[in-house]
């Protein structure tokens with residue numbers, strides 16, 4: 001079969017197999033109503049907890065919320081008993097790489113893996129992420145256009161996973177964080193050579209083109225790499241990798257198309273360039289200084305600081321082939337990033353929860369909460385960074401991020417008090433997405 005014929009065959013089979021929960025509405029049957037009994041509710045509209053609350057879910061959305069004394073549950077209704085749990089909005093990770101695995105740091109995988117390998121990993125990783133309580137993610141960097149396809153497959157009900165706000169590959173300068181560096185010029189791994197894999201762009205014209213091309217193929221968000229990185233070869237995390245003019249053109253092009261733009265930036269100057277260019281979130285922000293924090297506040301730029309994965313990179317990744325160059329770079333930035341996180345929290349900068357999942361194993365996303373609290377947040381602040389603030393950053397506040405009438409029924413529960421011990425989020429006992437239960441250790445359906 002020619003490639004396009006294979007493509008159409010796949011589309012057809014996806015369409016035929018799709019069983020979206022929303023489809024019950026099309027069949028004429030009334031949407032299903034479920035009553036959740038929440039012992040404690042942190043709805044993420046404030047830092048407060050309410051006790052003995054009933055959440056009424058109709059179809060894929062929340063219909064009403066009220067005290068157990070106010071909401072009458074009809075005889076024979078479907079009831080989920082979470083009366084011994086704390087109920088929260090589904091969590092949101094604003095920085096994942098669902099196509100990546102954390103046990104493949106050996107550089108040989110650059111040449112062994114096919115794009116299909118990564119897509120297959122992504123399907124498994126998406127499920128693990130959802131079962132860990134993350135009902136939405138922003139996926140910020142994979143082969144073209146893995147995240148878009150996965151988003152669609154999950155949306156159609158063919159694969160199980162979180163809602164995905166999908167980017168294309170992170171856009172990089174030649175020789176930058178997104179390029180394959182320090183091999184012979186004869187060495188090349190390319191899917192779309194004429195488009196430089198929708199990833200490598202130099203100068204304003206190429207940057208504008210690659211963003212328009214990514215949008216043409218369905219991305220929700222743009223990811224650009226404004227400084228060097230830790231897990232790339234031959235570049236320095238501290239060094240800027242795009243000029244201010246290139247970043248400004250990138251932000252303007254994305255915004256003109258109604259897309260937000262996230263920038264990978266470790267280095268002090270690259271962070272400022274990205275903020276001043278109008279980029280919506282700074283990923284990593286490791287070496288941000290006081291002026292950078294002030295600028296982020298002034299421009300309303302979110303900081304999305306992945307302060308858990310240092311633990312994994314230093315202790316586990318070397319066992320999986322992490323080259324010494326990358327390990328040394330992580331040692332340079334990891335500790336400073338945590339100190340700067342603390343400064344940014346104290347200064348009141350806008351913070352969202354993003355972990356760089358894929359650098360460490362998917363499903364461990366919630367391990368970052370502990371470090372956010374250790375480095376200056378209250379548990380409520382950390383949870384709001386992963387719910388209401390994250391929803392604001394990804395542009396989905398209308399649908400997710402809080403437990404309120406009208407929003408998607410993306411609801412999780414934990415069995416101990418996350419406001420007393422935020423680590424309780426590392427074990428989520430109940431996960432509902434769009435009114436469908438994907439995990440329930442209580443078995444409490446009446």
Ligand SMILES: [Zn+2]
Nearest residue numbers: 095097141356
């Ligand atoms: Zn990343």
